[in-house]
Amino acid sequence: MSFSDTELAVVRTAAEREGMASAAWAGRQVMAVAQHVLVPVSRDAGDVLRELVQARVHLREIVAELRAVAAAGPSGAGLPESAAIVVEAALAAVVRVDEATVQVMRERRPRS
Template sequence: MNLSFNDAELEVVRLAAEREGMSPGSWAGRQVMAVAQHLLVPVSRDAGDVLRELVQARVHLRETVTALRALTATGASGDGVPEPAATVVEEALKAVARVDAATVQVMRERRPRS
């Protein structure tokens, strides 16, 4: 079986697999089996839209952190990142962590079984 993901989807799969100490392929296979066995119910369409937004926001935040680190590395006076820039990088990293947590929460949403 072949699975195909766009970059944002693959990032979600990679992070979920990493969190559980698995390869992305093994993690995806386990999820497919869980859905097939009705142990896992996929998220609703609305939740999927929210998840896509969260993934895009996460990717943008990561790119922002990378750009900030590059700027602060070139602007430092030899003794590390300037304090205001270090604070901005830390706040951006906290924002990434919040988006990650929100993404995981949406991924765990289950439709009620009837």
């Protein structure tokens, strides 16, 4: 494999972040792509994927907070029905974001 100076700098940075030699890191990535474990996506799809992952994390934090409120509830009585509906809606949103994230990860750039 050969890289431009800019590409090599990116590879070195990524390898250092994971405590690996550049060649080992690049080899692991190449094998992951070859084995369809890691699917390369376009820059735009990568941006969308990052947004989905951030939204997923945020939604899970909201769900955790809602569950904590539910457990505490007034006098341990739990959530009123309207709050329970909100928790279920948040859980459904997490599922939809998870599904969208997986879909973006499965999409591949056309290989030309």
